[in-house]
Amino acid sequence: MSIQRPWLSSYPAGVPAQVDLDEFSSVVAVLESACERFRHRPAFSNLGKVLSYDDVDRLSRQFAAFLTGDLGLKKGDRVALMMPNVLQYPIAIFGVLRAGLVVVNTNPMYTARELKHQLNDSGASAIVVLDNFAHTVSEVLRDTSVKHVVTTAVGDLLNFPKSFIVNFVVKHVKKKVPAFDIPGAIRFADALARGAKQTYRKADLNHDDIAFLQYTGGTTGVAKGAMLTHGNLVANMQQASLWIGVNVKPGEEVIITALPLYHIFALTANGLVFMKFGGLNYLITDPRDMPAFVKEISNLKFTAITGVNTLFNGLLNTPGFDKVDFSALHLTLGGGMAVQRAVAERWKKVTGVPLAEAYGLTETSPAACINPLDIPDYNGSIGLPIPSTDVSIQDDNGVQLGYGEIGELCVKGPQVMKGYWNRPEETAKVLTPDGWLHTGDIARMDEKGYCYIVDRKKDMILVSGFNVYPNEVEDVVALHPGVLEVAAIGVPDEKSGEAVKIFVVRKDPKLTEADLRAHCKENLTGYKLPRYIEFRDSLPKSNVGKIIRRELRDGPVKAATAA
Structure with a gap:
């Protein structure tokens, strides 16, 4: 497969196309x-x-x-x-x-x-x-x-x-x-x-020895152990280090580690990358206790923080967060789930630092794409493939698609896992003999090499033959000032096959279904409009705060109003 690599011309100054994999043996x-x-x-x-x-x-x-x-x-x-x-x-x-x-x-x-x-x-x-x-x-x-x-x-x-x-x-x-x-x-x-x-x-x-078994895929069946080698982790640490290294001062960095170290995002991005730079990992034991979290960091001059969208949203909605000292902060990295525009824009307004979205998987140790850290504002992209990484958008037959076309995002690089522990059949489903990992994410790439996640393959909603991507619906709903959190799923519908249903946690207790329908109608075409709206006090989340749509699909049906 011929790869054009348009992203290389979009790289930040000083970031090379390849990493040195031999600097560290493990x-x-x-x-x-x-x-x-x-x-x-x-x-x-x-x-x-x-x-x-x-x-x-x-x-x-x-x-x-x-x-x-x-x-x-x-x-x-x-x-x-x-x-x-x-x-x-x-x-x-x-x-x-x-x-x-x-x-x-x-x-x-x-x-x-x-x-x-x-x-x-x-x-x-x-x-x-x-x-x-x-x-x-x-x-x-x-x-x-x-x-x-x-x-x-x-x-x-x-x-x-x-x-x-x-x-x-x-x-x-x-x-x-x-x-x-x-x-x-x-x-x-x-x-x-x-x-x-x-x-x-x-x-x-050496690089071939397994370092971690990181379990993943529990939402779609039995959890599988991704075999991440010392070489995979060293490669990803080197890749991320080159990307952020321009702004990093060795021996002076303080990173807030609120995501658990047992999660691959924090393990690599915080634990390994900042260790290489001699940074201080400030461990938050219980990030769900937002008031205590904000109190703990209120007098700390930290330089970096990583998190998922719900973590950033939670901090922004916790009293006192806007009084935290952000004078030393130069890096905010979001991953693990889609970063919503409303959250990213508010983060920039409160902290003065852009929320740079990154993309990765357990199977890629995890980083595959990261936005340039000097982006002025939220751009809706997951960024550019990082050094020594190839990305291809492919159709269901494995054919590479052109710029702007929507297909499955596939990744190849030294950070891609060895395979699933004792599961050769599962490995063969996602990893081709020539090293391409099929991520299961639907995406497109523009002429500059920026990638945009459209949605997860399995989360896509099919309304009367039209694809509706929950991320897009959620992003629009989240822009409403009365919304704290939102999740969108597909539910069976006699007329259209499936219909869009949204679950909303209010920020404004006076928010009504009529308000939301009017807001959505202004921003979404007809077949994408939520047919059902259900208000909840909270949404089910994973251990790192990622909203679990599966539990909403499989959970007990509560009263909801159809349009």
Whole structure:
């Protein structure tokens, strides 16, 4: 397939077409380099405690030595990590990787059924879990391959007496630790102490070794583990680093990490990219508590923040956010779901910094396209293919389409996963023999190489033979000042096959269906107009705040008014 690469002429000044994949042999090499260069700089901060790069180096070595020396785990064994953003998480991640093992990132909010599937599918030998979620582990442990459990509490790495106070409040005041019984479980602090007595032996790692099993696809069936190699992660870190590096000051960056590190977006964009630059990751443990979140960052001079549309929207609608000090902020990166124009424009107005939309997938480690960071305003695009990345818009027969034509977005590059763990048939469905990943996203590309997501293939609504893309409908509805959040889905309709239904959370309690219908009629052609409108107090969201349309489609039908 002949690729024209029009995006290269649109690249920001100083960004090359290709990345150096050989600078680092593994993710561990990135960590070692950062610890050497920035040893006395702060690396991670949470609940008032700061870990320096020297601390991360020392503690992750201890944890690695514990895993191999005490537990006897061998290269390639899988270790599940089930924690929100606490200081133990980066220590565990880098400890597992330094031991030559594979990280199985696990959503702490998983049900017993979901957790059991992931532990068995990955064949995890060990799991590190926050006490708050250990009861779920205890429910399924006997039915899995897990032999070793390490437990920890939120405040375990904080200084005394704050560690005691935080753990007491979480367990006894807020009642956030359901009872659990896991015989033989080892406390995280004990694991570190035991590892300190062992000899750390550096693992021999290269680009082909698997670093992470990142589970994805649970919304369309059984979750699959994307095999992300050290080479995939190093490549994506290098690609993103080149893209943002023009404005970055090594050793001086402070990035707000509100998305969980177990999610690939935060893992790479925050955890790895900013580690390479010697930045400080300011970990937010519970970003859903927006007032506390805003209070926590109100006196912090941060330089960057990543998030999803709902996170930015939530911050903008939290009292006090407009009083936060944005004087040092130079990078806001949005991904994980479509960034809505109304949110992006308001973000720029409040912070003075554009909200640059990026695009990626778990299967691409994750970044594939990013907007230039100097865009003056929201442009509706997911940006340009990043260095060493090819993008092609293809029809259902795999034929490359021309500029402006709508088809499936396909990606090829060194960040594309090795495949799905133990699922060759599923891998073959999305990954061609010559390396093209079929993303399942409908998109178009303009003559300058900018890509525009139209929608997910499976979310597309077919009204009387016409394609209606939920993103477009949601974007229009969100522009109404009385709307806080919106989601659009297709519902069966006798006359048109499907009809558009929207679920709306009001910002203005006086907002009516008539108001919304009038607004939509001004901005959408007839077949795209919502036929059904349902007001709700909240919308179902994933662990990172992405609205889950599937749950709206599959959920109980409530009273709604048709046009």
